[in-house]
Amino acid sequence: MRVLVTGGAGYIGSHTLLELLAQGHEVCVLDNYANAAPDVLDRVRALSNRPLRDETGDVRDRSRLDKIMDDFAPEAVIHFAGLKAVGESGTNPLGYYDVNINGTLTLLQAMQRADCKRIIFSSSATVYGEPQYLPYDEAHPLNPMSVYGRTKLMAEQILTDWAAAQPDRATVLLRYFNPVGAHPSADLGEDPRDTPNNLMPLIAQVATGKREALQVYGDDYDTPDGTGLRDYIHVVDLARAHLAALSYAATQSGARPFNIGTGQNYSVREMVQAFEKASGRKIPTINSPRRDGDVAAMQADARRANRELGWQATHGLDDMAASTWAWQTKNHNG
Numbered sequence: 001m002r003v004l005v006t007g008g009a010g011y012i013g014s015h016t017l018l019e020l021l022a023q024g025h026e027v028c029v030l031d032n033y034a035n036a037a038p039d040v041l042d043r044v045r046a047l048s049n050r051p052l053r054d055e056t057g058d059v060r061d062r063s064r065l066d067k068i069m070d071d072f073a074p075e076a077v078i079h080f081a082g083l084k085a086v087g088e089s090g091t092n093p094l095g096y097y098d099v100n101i102n103g104t105l106t107l108l109q110a111m112q113r114a115d116c117k118r119i120i121f122s123s124s125a126t127v128y129g130e131p132q133y134l135p136y137d138e139a140h141p142l143n144p145m146s147v148y149g150r151t152k153l154m155a156e157q158i159l160t161d162w163a164a165a166q167p168d169r170a171t172v173l174l175r176y177f178n179p180v181g182a183h184p185s186a187d188l189g190e191d192p193r194d195t196p197n198n199l200m201p202l203i204a205q206v207a208t209g210k211r212e213a214l215q216v217y218g219d220d221y222d223t224p225d226g227t228g229l230r231d232y233i234h235v236v237d238l239a240r241a242h243l244a245a246l247s248y249a250a251t252q253s254g255a256r257p258f259n260i261g262t263g264q265n266y267s268v269r270e271m272v273q274a275f276e277k278a279s280g281r282k283i284p285t286i287n288s289p290r291r292d293g294d295v296a297a298m299q300a301d302a303r304r305a306n307r308e309l310g311w312q313a314t315h316g317l318d319d320m321a322a323s324t325w326a327w328q329t330k331n332h333n334g
């Protein structure tokens with residue numbers, strides 16, 4: 001299939017490119033490199049040994065998108081491009097609405113003009129908000145607690161309405177839990193531009209000595225060790241979920257959300273221990289107050305994805321920590 005991948009040079013996008021190329025799909029990437037290294041696609045080409053088209057541009061640039069649609073004629077789009085820092089979204093809401101909402105609208109308009117009918121969207125477990133029950137299933141109420149989460153929910157609604165307007169359109173909404181880990185080659189991984197937003201890259205930076213200690217936000221939650229519990233998903237498993245979603249979209253119509261997680265959760269302390277084991281280094285921690293908007297625990301009920309997409313996570317915690325450490329040491333002067 002010809003697949004346009006927006007944001008394909010990013011963390012999850014780059015891993016997904018490898019899976020797409022390995023399965024023989026023809027791929028074109030659109031990325032503005034707002035949060036990606038310029039050489040990522042060269043690494044993907046070297047690892048896959050397959051041709052890959054790429055365009056440097058913004059997903060809000062309609063004329064650029066029209067040209068890509070005319071030249072490449074994608075049969076499906078995977079839409080990763082977006083801004084993803086929860087904290088920053090509160091201080092720059094218009095920037096987040098512009099990229100995440102306008103970007104999605106512009107993309108859909110260009111798809112509609114080109115008669116491209118299938119889209120896989122990077123949504124997030126943040127659409128659920130404070131858990132009414134756990135694990136979250138896809139029927140859980142949607143009540144995001146941040147601007148970022150609201151942009152994801154609004155984009156889901158736009159994509160759902162777009163799919164409903166014609167009987168042969170398909171939208172797959174993948175609600176990612178907490179992506180971690182890196183490619184086994186250690187040539188692809190999470191490469192945050194500034195201060196990392198996620199736990200694993202922060203732990204990795206402490207292990208390499210870039211940071212003195214890990215701030216643990218909240219050690220008095222109602223959890224076994226007092227720290228927050230999250231459902232971490234290995235990025236290679238997550239990448240494979242997009243391939244499963246693409247096959248699903250080829251035969252289904254309408255819009256359907258899927259949780260993409262392991263169904264297990266680990267505490268901050270368990271993540272630190274796993275990383276200490278993988279790196280052989282001590283990770284000093286400092287207890288800090290809880291952060292606004294953080295919940296005690298999150299966990300996916302991923303059975304719908306298992307059942308309907310035929311997808312299942314296969315990588316465990318040790319692999320998540322070991323691959324992150326291998327990537328960090330190979331690429332960041334560990």
Ligand SMILES: NC(=O)c1ccc[n+]([C@@H]2O[C@H](COP(=O)([O-])OP(=O)(O)OC[C@H]3O[C@@H](n4cnc5c(N)ncnc54)[C@H](O)[C@@H]3O)[C@@H](O)[C@H]2O)c1
Binds near residue numbers: 036060
């Ligand atoms: N990583 C996570 O924790 C997580 C969790 C849930 C959902 N998501 C969503 O998954 C998607 C991918 O996340 P990621 O972790 O790979 O992030 P990332 O920042 O590594 O990748 C996003 C990519 O989009 C590009 N981009 C940003 N704005 C753009 C624009 N206006 N036009 C074109 N390209 C643009 C960036 O340069 C980057 O390559 C995002 O939509 C994110 O919100 C991520």
